[in-house]
Amino acid sequence: xxxxxxxxxxxTTTTRINFAKTAPxxxxxxxxxxxxxxxxxAPALVELIQIRASHLNHCAYCLHMHxxxxxxxxxxxxxxxxxxxxxxxxxxxxxxEQAALALTEAVTLIADGGVPDDxxxxxxxxxxxxxxxxxxxxxxxxNTWNRVALSTGKVAGTDER
Numbered sequence: 001x002x003x004x005x006x007x008x009x010x011x012t013t014t015t016r017i018n019f020a021k022t023a024p025x026x027x028x029x030x031x032x033x034x035x036x037x038x039x040x041x042a043p044a045l046v047e048l049i050q051i052r053a054s055h056l057n058h059c060a061y062c063l064h065m066h067x068x069x070x071x072x073x074x075x076x077x078x079x080x081x082x083x084x085x086x087x088x089x090x091x092x093x094x095x096x097e098q099a100a101l102a103l104t105e106a107v108t109l110i111a112d113g114g115v116p117d118d119x120x121x122x123x124x125x126x127x128x129x130x131x132x133x134x135x136x137x138x139x140x141x142x143n144t145w146n147r148v149a150l151s152t153g154k155v156a157g158t159d160e161r
Contacts (some may be wrong), residue, residue, distance in 0.1 A: 016153040030144060037137035040130065043073045048097055049104050049135065050142045051083050056108045059146040060156035066142075068159070096126040100135055107139045 020027040038046050047070035054063040067080055082089040086101050093101065103123040106115040124132055148154075 016151075019148055019152045030141070030148070033137070034141040034145070037134055037141050039134060041134050041138065044070070044075055045097060045100055045135075046138060047073060047075060048079075048083060048093075049100055049138050051080070052086075052101050052104045053108045053139060053142040054146055055084050056105060057143065057146040057150065059149050061149040061154035061158070062142065062146050064156040065159050099123045099126040103135065104139050107136065108143055 047066050050066040051063060051070065054066060070080060071077075079092050082092045083101070086093055086098065090098055099122045102119050103115070106119045123135065127135055
């Protein structure tokens with residue numbers, strides 16, 4: 001039985017744990033994984049991947065955080081608005097970014113049919129093996145962060161980093 005008083009309230013009827021305080025070792029491991037995944041990747045690409053996965057996972061908390069981070073890093077409003085519809089607005093994104101966004105969608109929605117060979121091949125054509133491994137790791141981490149935020153009831157606009 002767990003007795004824990006570190007809860008986050010998302011509304012008047014639901015109380016959820018504060019994951020960072022309740023499982024600090026696990027939380028620090030996720031932070032380390034996330035930091036390692038980002039190594040060698042362009043900051044704009046990192047944010048685009050995190051924004052797209054957060055859209056797909058309906059994670060308002062992470063979407064708010066990463067769009068703000070992207071703005072602080074100099075990302076344009078035009079590109080931020082086009083991320084959900086990048087296929088219809090390809091001219092806003094480089095071929096490398098498009099390949100990363102397609103891979104992000106395939107990995108995030110993996111239950112819908114896995115990662116198609118053509119999507120993987122396109123990403124592999126734009127990234128060397130080490131970069132591709134980091135892109136994949138970043139996709140894994142943002143999907144994990146989305147699940148942490150959603151399952152613990154994080155509220156958009158209350159960035160607690």
